[in-house]
Amino acid sequence: VHLAETTCFLDAWIRYAEPGMSVADQDRYFAEMAQIAEALGANPIPRSRSGARQLFGAVRPQLRSDERTREVARIVLVQPAPSVLAEPLQVIAMQAAIDLLPAWARHMHGLHIPIIGRALVRAGTLGIARTLRWAFE
Structure with a gap:
């Protein structure tokens, strides 16, 4: 849930507010959101845009x-x-x-x-x- 929520919120921000958002700023967003995910007990937690892509790739075969x-x-x-x-x-x-x-x-x-x-x-x-x-x- 954290992965989908974080990714979709960021994608919405990029599409509708800041299309040129840098990868560094996207990574900072994931790092900041990771703190919330940790506090809520989520695991695993992506800490960057590439980490989110990798995690989606890893869990996608389990999704239904x-x-x-x-x-x-x-x-x-x-x-x-x-x-x-x-x-x-x-x-x-x-x-x-x-x-x-x-x-x-x-x-x-x-x-x-x-x-x-x-x-x-x-x-x-x-x-x-x-x-x-x-x-x-």
């Missing part, structure tokens, strides 16, 4: 999609929005989360976004991200 994982995906991806106004934002956020998954993970879980849909999701999410950053400045 089954009824339990499909149920978790349904709970996360299909929960009702807190309001009618929030519904479009929630839909695009869930699509953006799916888009951030590696292709092999999307395929494993039967999650698909058509190529034209990916472009729309990325453009919409980038617009929302920029608006939120502007609103909180």
Whole structure:
């Protein structure tokens, strides 16, 4: 869980906020997140971007999609929005989360976004991200 969460959060930051983030800064992020993982008892813990890639490669053959994982995906991806106004934002956020998954993970879980849909999701999410950053400045 720590590996997936850390990697996806960083990938989202790179895609929607800082596309030119240096590898050194990415490695620093993993090192800082490792402290949290240690405190929570996670093991093994990647401490760099390359360490995360290696760990994914090592654990990937053990990963599976089954009824339990499909149920978790349904709970996360299909929960009702807190309001009618929030519904479009929630839909695009869930699509953006799916888009951030590696292709092999999307395929494993039967999650698909058509190529034209990916472009729309990325453009919409980038617009929302920029608006939120502007609103909180």
